[in-house]
Amino acid sequence: MVIVLKPGTTDREKDHIVQKIKDAGLMPHVLIGEERTVIAIIGDERAFQKQALTALPGVEKAVPILSPYKLVSREFKKEDTIVEVNGIKIGGNNVVVMAGPCSVETNDLLTSIAIEIKKAGASILRGGAFKPRTSPYSFQGLGEEGLEYLSEARQRTGLPIITEVLDPRDMPMMAKHADILQVGARNMQNFKLLEEVGSQSKPVMLKRGLSATIKEFLLSAEYIMSAGNPRVILCERGIRTFETQTRNTLDLSAVPVLKRLTHLPVIVDPSHAVGKTYLVAPMAKAAIAAGADGLMIEVHSNPAEAFCDGDQAMLPDDFKQLMIELDRIAVAVGRTLSLGTPASTASTP
Numbered sequence: 001m002v003i004v005l006k007p008g009t010t011d012r013e014k015d016h017i018v019q020k021i022k023d024a025g026l027m028p029h030v031l032i033g034e035e036r037t038v039i040a041i042i043g044d045e046r047a048f049q050k051q052a053l054t055a056l057p058g059v060e061k062a063v064p065i066l067s068p069y070k071l072v073s074r075e076f077k078k079e080d081t082i083v084e085v086n087g088i089k090i091g092g093n094n095v096v097v098m099a100g101p102c103s104v105e106t107n108d109l110l111t112s113i114a115i116e117i118k119k120a121g122a123s124i125l126r127g128g129a130f131k132p133r134t135s136p137y138s139f140q141g142l143g144e145e146g147l148e149y150l151s152e153a154r155q156r157t158g159l160p161i162i163t164e165v166l167d168p169r170d171m172p173m174m175a176k177h178a179d180i181l182q183v184g185a186r187n188m189q190n191f192k193l194l195e196e197v198g199s200q201s202k203p204v205m206l207k208r209g210l211s212a213t214i215k216e217f218l219l220s221a222e223y224i225m226s227a228g229n230p231r232v233i234l235c236e237r238g239i240r241t242f243e244t245q246t247r248n249t250l251d252l253s254a255v256p257v258l259k260r261l262t263h264l265p266v267i268v269d270p271s272h273a274v275g276k277t278y279l280v281a282p283m284a285k286a287a288i289a290a291g292a293d294g295l296m297i298e299v300h301s302n303p304a305e306a307f308c309d310g311d312q313a314m315l316p317d318d319f320k321q322l323m324i325e326l327d328r329i330a331v332a333v334g335r336t337l338s339l340g341t342p343a344s345t346a347s348t349p
């Protein structure tokens with residue numbers, strides 16, 4: 001249920017309503033909007049007397065949220081959520097591009113790729129230090145050393161860092177280095193991990209599970225928000241289908257579906273969706289045309305020797321060309337591509 005407060009409700013009246021909700025053993029989530037303040041009530045609402053609540057001073061109405069997810073739903077919050085990271089706005093009218101290698105390999109390579117993607121106009125650097133590999137014998141990532149290289153690349157370029165957290169026990173270490181925590185597709189329903197990232201303050205990008213429905217995806221986002229973290233970004237990265245020409249099948253219609261169901265920003269990762277470099281640019285463009293709030297793209301200067309996912313990595317020059325095309329598409333659909341440095345005028349930092 002959502003309680004809509006009357007315009008001009010005092011803080012005292014609001015606190016009283018919040019207390020009443022807590023007294024009933026339920027969890028209030030207050031959302032102060034530009035025009036209205038609303039309070040979502042999470043928990044078993046049978047314990048609650050709706051009439052007693054609507055009679056409280058300051059309450060305009062109580063509206064049920066019909067969807068199974070509450071805090072992430074558009075029913076709860078009409079306006080788009082904008083997640084801000086070091087001054088970069090993810091969501092709203094902006095289109096933001098995150099790019100970088102699949103995994104952090106060497107310090108020099110990471111820094112050189114970071115410089116290239118910044119020149120091309122990307123706003124955020126991606127790179128995995130802990131890799132969720134299908135085989136236990138594959139490269140598992142550099143761990144803390146990789147996080148340190150990411151921090152150095154941020155210092156050098158000013159680009160914020162997004163990196164995957166695999167284990168709740170790594171959180172203190174991740175908190176030192178990451179600007180955005182990524183929860184990977186394989187961990188979308190690792191509920192302890194979701195609660196852990198939900199109980200800290202950094203933004204979280206949640207990737208859709210390999211075989212997850214949109215409802216399951218949103219319920220996982222609800223775990224993070226209900227644990228107290230409202231800074232959640234969703235990422236469509238392709239789902240498993242019978243098709244074998246592509247690594248996964250990019251569910252492009254998930255973008256407008258999600259935009260309708262939730263106020264959270266939606267990013268598309270075409271790299272993991274298609275698994276082949278030649279398909280990344282067309283799907284990246286399609287994603288922006290379909291209304292995505294941004295992209296995550298794997299870029300590597302020597303894909304043939306990449307430790308991981310070389311088959312889907314774009315070369316920096318091709319990525320730069322793509323950014324120029326994305327800029328045009330963003331304009332055509334009434335959006336603005338956030339350029340770290342404008343693609344056409346970029347120079348070495």
Ligand code: PEP
Binds near residue numbers: 102128164183207
């Ligand atoms: C990644 O982005 O590094 C990754 C492993 O992607 P996914 O979780 O979507 O497979």
Ligand code: MN
Binds near residue numbers: 102308309
């Ligand atoms: Mn990868």
